[in-house]
Amino acid sequence: QQQVKQSPQSLIVQKGGISIINCAYENTAFDYFPWYQQFPGKGPALLIAIRPDVSEKKEGRFTISFNKSAKQFSLHIMDSQPGDSATYFCAAMGGGSNYKLTFGKGTLLTVNP
Amino acid sequence: NAGVTQTPKFQVLKTGQSMTLQCAQDMNHNSMYWYRQDPGMGLRLIYYSASEGTTDKGEVPNGYNVSRLNKREFSLRLESAAPSQTSVYFCAIAPRGVDSPLHFGNGTRLTVT
Numbered sequence: 001q002q003q004v005k006q007s008p009q010s011l012i013v014q015k016g017g018i019s020i021i022n023c024a025y026e027n028t029a030f031d032y033f034p035w036y037q038q039f040p041g042k043g044p045a046l047l048i049a050i051r052p053d054v055s056e057k058k059e060g061r062f063t064i065s066f067n068k069s070a071k072q073f074s075l076h077i078m079d080s081q082p083g084d085s086a087t088y089f090c091a092a093m094g095g096g097s098n099y100k101l102t103f104g105k106g107t108l109l110t111v112n113p
Numbered sequence: 114n115a116g117v118t119q120t121p122k123f124q125v126l127k128t129g130q131s132m133t134l135q136c137a138q139d140m141n142h143n144s145m146y147w148y149r150q151d152p153g154m155g156l157r158l159i160y161y162s163a164s165e166g167t168t169d170k171g172e173v174p175n176g177y178n179v180s181r182l183n184k185r186e187f188s189l190r191l192e193s194a195a196p197s198q199t200s201v202y203f204c205a206i207a208p209r210g211v212d213s214p215l216h217f218g219n220g221t222r223l224t225v226t
Binding site: 006009034036041042043044045046049089100101102103104105106 | 117146153154155156157158161171203205214215216217218219220
């Protein structure tokens with residue numbers, strides 16, 4: 001059972017455009033939703049995270065939008081740059097999961113110059 | 114990634130061989146995790162250790178064993194490697210009791226022929 005569904009699997013955006021990656025979850029006990037960024041040959045690194053008591057969180061060009069009733073959250077990358085080209089993972093944790101993160105399957109983002 | 118050291122970086126095994134993947138941290142975090150990453154599958158939890166002296170199964174534990182040697186070290190052992198265990202293995206750490214951004218190492222790329 002896949003508890004966090006991520007889409008699209010891959011995404012190509014032009015420089016300066018907006019990249020949008022979507023995730024949906026099933027477990028209503030989840031209460032922490034991070035996004036990770038991974039470059040080739042490296043481990044994933046935390047990008048931005050949100051808790052369900054807010055509907056949006058912004059850090060620089062990166063914004064998480066959260067819809068608790070729909071059990072969905074998304075990552076928006078404004079003014080996308082070639083350096084943003086990476087794989088992005090959404091994740092979720094909570095509900096007595098003993099601090100275990102459940103990850104989506106990832107989105108390969110390519111930003112063309 | 115500073116703080117989490119994984120060894121070796123690369124390994125090739127023949128079917129049936131055994132090996133141990135090592136993970137050491139210098140951030141004094143309580144929780145340690147082993148994930149595997151496969152194309153199109155995201156990151157899947159193999160085993161985790163919420164604190165020194167405890168270990169628990171994750172989503173895909175079959176074929177693996179772990180040892181939390183002390184607070185710093187968490188090893189993953191393949192007793193009889195199979196081609197299905199060809200993957201990139203990531204160790205991650207997290208402080209217990211806070212919104213926990215998992216901090217990942219740079220991975221071990223394992224090929225089983």
